[in-house]
Structures are given as C-alpha cells and as structure tokens.
Amino acid sequence: MNIDKLMRIDLNLLVVLQVLLEEESVTRAAVRLNLSQSALSKSLNRLRISLQDPLFSRTAHGLKPTAHALQLQQKLPSLLQNLYQLTQAPRFDPSSSDRHFSISMLESAYATLLPYFIGPLLKQASHVHLDILSWMENSMQSLQQGKVDFGITGIDFYDDPRLKTEILPDGIAHTILFHDQQTCLVNENHPVLESIKKGHWDIDSYLQYNHIQVSCEGNKWWAIDYFLEKQGKQRNIISTLPDFYGGASVCAHSDLIFTLPSSFVPHAQKLYPLKQIPLPFSFSEMAYVLLWHQRNSDEPGHKWIREMICNSVANAIDK
Numbered sequence: 001m002n003i004d005k006l007m008r009i010d011l012n013l014l015v016v017l018q019v020l021l022e023e024e025s026v027t028r029a030a031v032r033l034n035l036s037q038s039a040l041s042k043s044l045n046r047l048r049i050s051l052q053d054p055l056f057s058r059t060a061h062g063l064k065p066t067a068h069a070l071q072l073q074q075k076l077p078s079l080l081q082n083l084y085q086l087t088q089a090p091r092f093d094p095s096s097s098d099r100h101f102s103i104s105m106l107e108s109a110y111a112t113l114l115p116y117f118i119g120p121l122l123k124q125a126s127h128v129h130l131d132i133l134s135w136m137e138n139s140m141q142s143l144q145q146g147k148v149d150f151g152i153t154g155i156d157f158y159d160d161p162r163l164k165t166e167i168l169p170d171g172i173a174h175t176i177l178f179h180d181q182q183t184c185l186v187n188e189n190h191p192v193l194e195s196i197k198k199g200h201w202d203i204d205s206y207l208q209y210n211h212i213q214v215s216c217e218g219n220k221w222w223a224i225d226y227f228l229e230k231q232g233k234q235r236n237i238i239s240t241l242p243d244f245y246g247g248a249s250v251c252a253h254s255d256l257i258f259t260l261p262s263s264f265v266p267h268a269q270k271l272y273p274l275k276q277i278p279l280p281f282s283f284s285e286m287a288y289v290l291l292w293h294q295r296n297s298d299e300p301g302h303k304w305i306r307e308m309i310c311n312s313v314a315n316a317i318d319k
C-alpha cells in the first residue's frame with residue numbers, strides 16, 4: 001500500500017465520480033450533491049488529473065463514460081460502502097452477522113457447558129460460525145495473540161505457586177461461569193462401596209486404592225495432588241488419560257478411583273454404571289471460567305457472545 005499516494009487523494013472526489021456515473025450529467029449530479037455546476041466541473045477536472053484518464057466525453061445525450069470509468073463503476077459502490085462502514089460506530093447484529101468466532105474449551109466443558117449456550121446462541125445468530133477447539137497448553141498464548149477469541153477452562157482456588165491458576169497473563173480478562181467441587185466415581189462393584197457402608201472412608205482409605213487421572217494442559221498432577229503432597233501423602237495414579245470420557249470408561253472397567261469435577265458425573269453415568277462417592281476430606285472449590293483478551297472487552301460482537309454464554313449458563317444452572 002502506497003500511503004503517500006493515498007494521502008494525495010481527496011476521497012470526496014470518489015463520491016462525485018459515483019454520482020456522475022449514475023447521472024451522466026453535470027447538471028443533475030450538481031443538484032444531487034448540492035454543488036454549483038462550476039464547482040462540480042472543477043471536481044471532475046481534479047478527478048481526471050488524479051486518475052490520469054478523461055473519464056467522460058460530452059455527447060448530445062450527456063456524459064459518456066470512458067472504458068476506465070466503466071471499470072471503476074464496477075468497483076466504486078462496494079468501495080464506498082466499505083468506506084461508509086468504517087465511519088460508523090461499531091455494532092453487531094446477531095441476526096444477520098456471518099462473523100467467525102473461535103472458543104478453546106477444556107474437554108470436560110464440552111459436555112458440561114456447551115449444551116447450555118450453543119442452542120440459544122445459534123438460534124439468535126444463525127449465520128455466525130463457531131469453531132470449538134480443545135484447550136491446550138498454548139491456548140492462553142493464543143488468546144493473547146488474538147488467534148482465539150475465547151477460552152473456557154477450569155481454575156482451582158487452592159493456593160500453591162506452582163499452579164498459577166489464579167494469576168492470569170497480562171491482558172486476559174475473565175468471568176466465572178459457575179463453581180464446582182471435586183468428587184469421586186467408582187464402578188458399581190468396587191470394594192470401597194462396602195467400606196463406605198461400614199463407615200470406613202477417610203483420606204487414608206482413599207489413598208490405599210489406585211487412581212485414574214486426566215491430564216490437563218500436559219499436567220499429570222492436579223491441585224489435589226499438591227494439597228496431598230504438603231501432607232506427605234500421594235495418590236498412586238496408575239492410569240493417565242487425555243480426556244474425561246476415557247477416564248469414565250477405564251473407571252467402569254477397573255477398580256480405579258476417578259476423581260473429577262462433580263459437574264461431569266451425570267455425563268459419565270449416562271454411559272456407564274458408575275457410583276458417585278464423596279471426596280473423603282475437605283478441599284477447595286474450583287470454577288469454570290470464560291476468558292478473553294481485554295482489547296475485545298468493548299467490541300460489540302465479542303461482547304454479545306460473552307453475554308450470551310454467561311446468561312445461558314446462568315439460566316441453565318439456576319433451573
């Protein structure tokens with residue numbers, strides 16, 4: 001793009017050219033533009049100099065466009081419309097927009113949160129395109145770089161500097177969608193169920209069994225593992241999986257204990273005959289959060305998507 005040449009062009013002249021092409025008459029064009037014929041003729045001369053083409057020839061029936069003017073006539077309407085849009089205050093009409101948005105989501109949030117907002121969102125914005133991506137180790141960086149519009153992930157409220165879950169990178173804004181807590185799943189014939197009936201269910205009982213772990217962002221340890229470590233204790237994790245559905249499947253076909261957010265339990269129990277048992281010790285809450293970059297906080301399209309997600313989730317959880 002040659003900025004120097006663009007600076008020498010009076011964009012008002014393009015409006016004059018468009019009207020002249022429509023009217024093919026200096027007189028009629030001058031009336032529409034509320035200019036004198038003399039002023040319009042001067043503008044036409046400036047256009048001829050700038051575009052290095054005569055643009056029109058005079059005939060008994062008015063102005064006849066040159067071949068170059070006819071080429072410009074093909075491009076001018078859309079160009080002027082785009083220029084007009086640039087001068088308007090930012091807005092977003094969900095019913096007509098065909099914009100693309102991307103959301104990077106923690107795997108457990110697909111089943112837990114996506115059903116809450118995807119239907120209402122696409123019902124009001126049926127032409128909008130949504131790309132749903134997996135939440136990965138580099139997803140936060142993608143938000144910062146503008147490669148992804150939104151993120152939905154989990155944060156723990158357990159205080160350990162190694163987690164860094166409550167310290168968001170510069171420029172990243174967030175809102176909490178809902179709070180959750182950890183619970184456990186076991187298969188319906190797990191020996192721990194009999195122990196619980198007898199009142200034998202505490203942290204030592206929990207640790208005597210083997211465990212399943214879902215790896216999030218490449219981390220094999222969760223906040224609960226750092227909590228146990230501070231007490232000189234550790235779970236015996238013998239199976240690590242990349243997703244919660246895989247964890248539910250292994251849990252259903254083994255005697256491994258699956259510790260997970262309670263919101264995912266109904267989805268796992270729809271697929272497998274699993275029993276929910278409480279975590280046998282007090283542990284801090286977690287939350288699912290919606291993330292975005294602060295540069296988009298006031299952008300109408302981003303703001304509408306955020307409000308739709310937050311309102312839809314809130315309405316579904318309150319029912």
